[in-house]
Amino acid sequence: MDTLGPLAILRGLVVTTSHFFRNLMGFLRGKPTIFTVQYPEELQKVSAAFRGMPVLAQMANGKERCVACGLCEWACPVDCITIYPAETEDEIERYPAVFDIDMSRCMFCGLCEEACPEEAIVMSQRVAIATTDWRGNIWHKRDLLVPVAELQTRLTHIRRGYDRSRAASTPVSLEKS
Amino acid sequence: MAKITVDGATIEVADNSMLLPALLDHGVQIPHYCYHPKLSIDGSCRMCLVKVEGLPKLTISCNTPVRDGMVVDTIGPEVTKARQGVLELLLVNHPLDCPICDQAGECYLQDYAFEYGRRTARTQEPRRKLLKRVDVGPRVVLDQERCILCRRCVRFCKEITETRELGVFNLGDQSVVDIFPDEPLANDYSICTADICPVGALLSKDFHHKMRVWFLDETESVCPGCSNGCNVKIGAARGSVYRLLPRRNDDVNETWMCDAGRLGYRFINENRLRSPRSRRGSVLEATSWDDALHDAATQLSDLVRREGAAALAAIISPHLTNEELFTLDQLIADGLRIQQRDIAVVRSSFDDFLIKAEKAANARGARDLGLGAGSGDLDLAKIRDAIDAGTIRGLFVTGTDIWDIWGSDAERLLRRLETLVVVAPNEHPLVDLAHVVLPGMTFAEKNGSFTNVTGRVQRIHRALDPANQPSDGEVFIQLGRRLGMEITPGLFEPRKIFGEIGRQVTSYAGLTWDTLGNQGAPTREA
Numbered sequence: 071m072d073t074l075g076p077l078a079i080l081r082g083l084v085v086t087t088s089h090f091f092r093n094l095m096g097f098l099r100g101k102p103t104i105f106t107v108q109y110p111e112e113l114q115k116v117s118a119a120f121r122g123m124p125v126l127a128q129m130a131n132g133k134e135r136c137v138a139c140g141l142c143e144w145a146c147p148v149d150c151i152t153i154y155p156a157e158t159e160d161e162i163e164r165y166p167a168v169f170d171i172d173m174s175r176c177m178f179c180g181l182c183e184e185a186c187p188e189e190a191i192v193m194s195q196r197v198a199i200a201t202t203d204w205r206g207n208i209w210h211k212r213d214l215l216v217p218v219a220e221l222q223t224r225l226t227h228i229r230r231g232y233d234r235s236r237a238a239s240t241p242v243s244l245e246k247s
Numbered sequence: 248m249a250k251i252t253v254d255g256a257t258i259e260v261a262d263n264s265m266l267l268p269a270l271l272d273h274g275v276q277i278p279h280y281c282y283h284p285k286l287s288i289d290g291s292c293r294m295c296l297v298k299v300e301g302l303p304k305l306t307i308s309c310n311t312p313v314r315d316g317m318v319v320d321t322i323g324p325e326v327t328k329a330r331q332g333v334l335e336l337l338l339v340n341h342p343l344d345c346p347i348c349d350q351a352g353e354c355y356l357q358d359y360a361f362e363y364g365r366r367t368a369r370t371q372e373p374r375r376k377l378l379k380r381v382d383v384g385p386r387v388v389l390d391q392e393r394c395i396l397c398r399r400c401v402r403f404c405k406e407i408t409e410t411r412e413l414g415v416f417n418l419g420d421q422s423v424v425d426i427f428p429d430e431p432l433a434n435d436y437s438i439c440t441a442d443i444c445p446v447g448a449l450l451s452k453d454f455h456h457k458m459r460v461w462f463l464d465e466t467e468s469v470c471p472g473c474s475n476g477c478n479v480k481i482g483a484a485r486g487s488v489y490r491l492l493p494r495r496n497d498d499v500n501e502t503w504m505c506d507a508g509r510l511g512y513r514f515i516n517e518n519r520l521r522s523p524r525s526r527r528g529s530v531l532e533a534t535s536w537d538d539a540l541h542d543a544a545t546q547l548s549d550l551v552r553r554e555g556a557a558a559l560a561a562i563i564s565p566h567l568t569n570e571e572l573f574t575l576d577q578l579i580a581d582g583l584r585i586q587q588r589d590i591a592v593v594r595s596s597f598d599d600f601l602i603k604a605e606k607a608a609n610a611r612g613a614r615d616l617g618l619g620a621g622s623g624d625l626d627l628a629k630i631r632d633a634i635d636a637g638t639i640r641g642l643f644v645t646g647t648d649i650w651d652i653w654g655s656d657a658e659r660l661l662r663r664l665e666t667l668v669v670v671a672p673n674e675h676p677l678v679d680l681a682h683v684v685l686p687g688m689t690f691a692e693k694n695g696s697f698t699n700v701t702g703r704v705q706r707i708h709r710a711l712d713p714a715n716q717p718s719d720g721e722v723f724i725q726l727g728r729r730l731g732m733e734i735t736p737g738l739f740e741p742r743k744i745f746g747e748i749g750r751q752v753t754s755y756a757g758l759t760w761d762t763l764g765n766q767g768a769p770t771r772e773a
């Protein structure tokens with residue numbers, strides 16, 4: 071199409087104009103052909119593997135599943151979790167009196183979820199964590215609790231990862247036997 | 248000495264010991280549960296099995312005497328298979344409590360299972376259920392399910408405290424550790440059973456569910472509770488001390504410490520004085536270090552100038568380190584220019600094991616450095632009479648033990664004084680009566696040395712570093728400057744000061760900071 075010369079501009083305009091009207095018609099007819107998600111009324115659909123902010127699973131009786139074992143605190147690469155454990159008189163004798171996550175430090179890596187032996191801390195689909203005050207970055211236990219029923223998609227996903235690394239963790243002393 | 252070959256390497260070990268302690272002292276890692284260097288040999292856990300050439304079966308190294316020319320294999324397939332077997336059987340009924348168990352991070356079962364154990368469990372049947380959170384004593388809690396029946400606790404109560412509170416009841420697979428009805432585990436060393444328990448079966452109630460051990464920074468120090476000077480490890484995290492554990496010192500406390508000393512750490516965290524105070528009228532107000540030091544120096548020196556040196560006395564705290572005491576001595580003699588001083592040390596019950604009557608770590612150090620009342624000087628009792636008589640009108644007090652010694656008379660006596668300057672770490676009724684208060688530090692925040700009742704000098708190390716707070720030694724030096732004297736060597740450097748002590752105090756001659764190590768060293772009069 072070298073022969074078009076300066077008329078190549080018109081060719082470009084034909085392409086963009088036709089897309090414009092195609093989208094306009096789609097929008098007017100309620101069948102959008104473009105990918106723009108009308109946030110915040112619409113939310114992006116994410117897969118089960120998506121890692122949003124970490125939340126604490128809440129059991130049916132209102133208590134957290136967390137037993138304050140401290141593994142997530144230790145696993146966190148940016149030290150954003152602070153736990154102060156305490157004792158209860160219930161059958162489950164340990165619980166977190168304080169469970170704080172500094173969400174501004176959290177890098178949403180999911181190592182805490184991976185470390186947790188109780189499926190108590192789970193990566194949610196939420197990423198909206200902006201605050202107008204720097205203190206709003208500290209999420210306390212009451213802010214992090216989410217009923218476990220709402221976390222089933224994620225839990226199903228992470229359960230696929232169990233037992234995957236069995237071969238990799240044979241103790242060295244037994245490799246030959 | 249005997250020469251033995253271990254995993255191909257020839258080493259020399261003492262020939263009058265069992266194989267296990269000989270190997271452990273040499274740095275060879277042999278897993279074990281029931282063996283403990285200070286308890287009798289049990290031979291029940293079967294974890295320390297090793298292969299000795301010439302013997303038909305594996306032997307337990309804890310009960311196999313060393314013999315010259317022995318060839319030992321600790322890493323071959325027979326040994327590793329045996330260890331794996333022992334662990335598998337222990338884990339059959341062991342509850343899945345790791346996330347809630349305090350022992351996590353320092354649990355022999357966890358560590359050995361990781362090193363030597365199977366990766367998957369082959370059990371099908373449900374685990375047996377026993378009692379959990381049994382209140383066996385005022386300071387110890389028992390979880391029977393976690394117990395691996397090594398019997399260390401039973402042997403401790405039988406051989407060390409000779410109180411026999413714990414026993415193994417029933418037989419075979421029904422065996423459980425428990426106390427006798429109405430006879431709790433309440434001896435003065437009960438928490439030692441939680442120390443020696445390799446798993447989380449016996450736990451200290453004080454530390455129960457308080458902090459994960461992997462967050463604790465452990466620092467070597469000496470217990471401040473009495474003059475025995477038990478070697479300890481301070482476990483601190485996030486600016487607080489969470490626990491004290493005993494350290495091994497065969498010349499002082501073996502591997503034990505008493506419950507009272509172990510639980511005596513809370514004063515490090517609670518009710519601390521953080522800023523100086525000075526009295527304005529009837530109110531004790533927070534003030535700056537500059538003002539407080541100025542006020543203290545002025546009030547003390549004015550009193551001496553007006554009424555003479557006999558009007559002021561110094562009360563010495565037996566909780567100060569040797570280096571601080573040495574500095575304080577110079578402050579009193581050359582700064583305050585007074586003669587009257589005595590050590591205020593509380594004395595109470597003692598036993599025939601570790602607990603000593605003097606309830607402070609460094610009373611002996613204070614005496615050795617000449618801070619006690621000399622002959623002809625007023626001692627504590629006479630100082631008290633002199634306050635009553637009105638001849639002593641001011642006191643420079645370090646520590647708060649004088650309050651307990653003077654008991655119900657303390658408040659009355661202290662109120663008679665014109666000038667009371669106090670250097671102490673915690674809030675205290677004594678502090679409320681002072682005219683100037685200078686915050687001090689606790690043993691956990693100091694580098695220094697203590698001398699125990701037998702004359703052994705031991706190092707303490709700083710576990711916490713409170714921001715912007717001078718150590719007691721620095722306070723004395725600063726006070727000295729305001730009194731117009733320069734306490735040599737100028738900065739408070741414990742290492743240098745200890746060298747000075749070695750030069751000036753004959754019984755401390757030959758001791759240096761570095762040779763004290765982590766086991767201490769005796770003075771010449773030990």
